[in-house]
Amino acid sequence: MSEFDVIVVGAGPAGSAAAIRLASAKANVLLIDRADPPGSKNVSGGVLWGDSLGQVIPDWEKSNMLERYVEAKGVTFLTKDSKIALDFRSTKFGEVKSGYTVLRTKFDAWLAKKAKDAGVMVVSGVTVDKLAMEGKKVTGVMQNGETVTADTVILAEGANSRVAIDSGIKKKPDDRHMAIGVKEVIKLPEKTITERFNLTSAKRGYASEYVLGFLEGGVKAGGFLYTNKESISIGAVISMEDLRKNNQTYSFNIIEQFKEHPFIAPLLADGRVEEYSAHLVPEAGQSVDQIYGDGYMIAGDAAGFTFSNGLVLQGMNYAIVSGIAAADAYIATKGSTSADRYELYRDTLKKTFVLRDMETFKGSDRVTWSESIHNTVPAMAEEIMLNIFSENGEPKKHLSRIVMESAFKNRQKRKDMIVDMYRMMKRL
Numbered sequence: 158m159s160e161f162d163v164i165v166v167g168a169g170p171a172g173s174a175a176a177i178r179l180a181s182a183k184a185n186v187l188l189i190d191r192a193d194p195p196g197s198k199n200v201s202g203g204v205l206w207g208d209s210l211g212q213v214i215p216d217w218e219k220s221n222m223l224e225r226y227v228e229a230k231g232v233t234f235l236t237k238d239s240k241i242a243l244d245f246r247s248t249k250f251g252e253v254k255s256g257y258t259v260l261r262t263k264f265d266a267w268l269a270k271k272a273k274d275a276g277v278m279v280v281s282g283v284t285v286d287k288l289a290m291e292g293k294k295v296t297g298v299m300q301n302g303e304t305v306t307a308d309t310v311i312l313a314e315g316a317n318s319r320v321a322i323d324s325g326i327k328k329k330p331d332d333r334h335m336a337i338g339v340k341e342v343i344k345l346p347e348k349t350i351t352e353r354f355n356l357t358s359a360k361r362g363y364a365s366e367y368v369l370g371f372l373e374g375g376v377k378a379g380g381f382l383y384t385n386k387e388s389i390s391i392g393a394v395i396s397m398e399d400l401r402k403n404n405q406t407y408s409f410n411i412i413e414q415f416k417e418h419p420f421i422a423p424l425l426a427d428g429r430v431e432e433y434s435a436h437l438v439p440e441a442g443q444s445v446d447q448i449y450g451d452g453y454m455i456a457g458d459a460a461g462f463t464f465s466n467g468l469v470l471q472g473m474n475y476a477i478v479s480g481i482a483a484a485d486a487y488i489a490t491k492g493s494t495s496a497d498r499y500e501l502y503r504d505t506l507k508k509t510f511v512l513r514d515m516e517t518f519k520g521s522d523r524v525t526w527s528e529s530i531h532n533t534v535p536a537m538a539e540e541i542m543l544n545i546f547s548e549n550g551e552p553k554k555h556l557s558r559i560v561m562e563s564a565f566k567n568r569q570k571r572k573d574m575i576v577d578m579y580r581m582m583k584r585l
């Protein structure tokens with residue numbers, strides 16, 4: 158007889174959502190997190206997209222853990238001297254759900270507390286070393302030589318999934334499938350933020366993704382800037398492969414270059430850095446490894462469930478939905494054979510956007526980290542805009558000619574442009 162029905166490793170969105178769902182079905186659950194309080198080591202941009210949390214906390218939108226509701230979404234290319242931006246604002250973001258900005262240190266602790274209130278035993282400040290196994294069957298978790306047993310373990314330990322790797326159930330991801338995210342939280346008065354970003358109220362927010370097409374050494378990185386109630390979250394996600402190859406560049410240099418950009422610095426003026434953090438990000442659309450086996454299921458980042466196409470970066474919603482799917486698979490199969498349970502987990506995920514998106518966007522990293530997106534497109538966009546919006550007293554040209562001249566200058570052959578366009582349309 159096991160000590161617990163389920164042990165959940167990790168109290169991020171995946172683990173806490175799974176634990177809350179399990180507790181609502183009266184399962185005996187242990188939720189373990191290495192941080193104390195849970196979440197204090199977690200990093201997100203972070204916009205919590207959609208309303209997946211409503212599946213476990215129906216009145217979640219009333220929580221004061223939410224910062225601002227995104228009413229303005231940007232996608233921005235930066236070159237050394239220019240900013241080319243799409244600034245999408247819509248009153249329809251009331252009917253169609255966008256997302257709320259959150260600060261993970263507060264948000265995760267709140268979510269873990271919800272699990273505790275629902276009856277889960279929450280243990281924080283304890284790092285699980287390994288899975289306890291009998292042959293290939295997972296029977297619990299090990300910490301400091303001690304074993305705690307469970308019918309099933311849900312691994313929700315995040316992107317740096319040491320427990321799964323050290324227990325031999327997951328391969329170590331290579332650099333191509335990992336990026337590193339660095340982030341700062343910059344304190345500013347609520348009113349300043351609302352005015353600076355032209356927001357309609359202090360409850361409404363702005364979120365933009367950036368292509369940083371101006372970095373020293375041509376390093377490829379995407380940026381983000383999200384508004385909270387009284388702070389701005391700013392950061393960069395950098396290709397691990399690129400960073401490792403380029404010995405001269407470090408992740409903190411990149412966020413500095415981003416913050417000092419002439420069109421970003423004024424947005425942060427008079428702000429005070431409150432928090433600095435860094436974290437791994439599994440590459441979107443990577444091929445997802447085995448996500449279950451005898452005695453365990455893997456959810457959230459640990460399973461590689463993130464999505465990024467340069468326009469949005471999402472992971473928390475995938476974490477919540479996969480955590481709930483793992484819990485539901487346990488609840489539906491309690492007392493029956495293990496094989497049913499784990500296949501049910503996979504089948505449920507296949508019905509949700511989680512595995513469907515992973516399948517649809519498989520290989521999208523080849524576009525999101527391509528030389529074209531990070532260097533050629535920003536350079537061409539700048540040149541085309543300058544050509545269109547400057548008046549030099551010479552006869553005007555058709556847009557198609559401006560584009561072709563710019564492509565030629567940037568050594569883009571017509572054939573390569575068509576191939577790039579095709580890849581973008583197909584993969585993003």
Ligand SMILES: Cc1cc2nc3c(=O)[nH]c(=O)nc-3n(C[C@H](O)[C@H](O)[C@H](O)COP(=O)(O)OP(=O)(O)OC[C@H]3O[C@@H](n4cnc5c(N)ncnc54)[C@H](O)[C@@H]3O)c2cc1C
Binds near residue numbers: 392
């Ligand atoms: C810079 C950056 C920006 C991002 N921006 C966004 C965004 O805007 N929107 C979005 O949706 N997603 C964003 N993401 C992705 C998002 O943060 C993740 O997808 C999400 O946090 C995954 O949730 P999770 O519960 O699977 O893992 P995590 O949130 O990483 O939680 C894992 C938990 O496991 C615990 N843990 C780890 N190892 C152990 C162990 N051995 N023993 C005990 N506990 C352990 C950790 O302490 C942690 O609490 C961003 C990520 C980064 C890095």
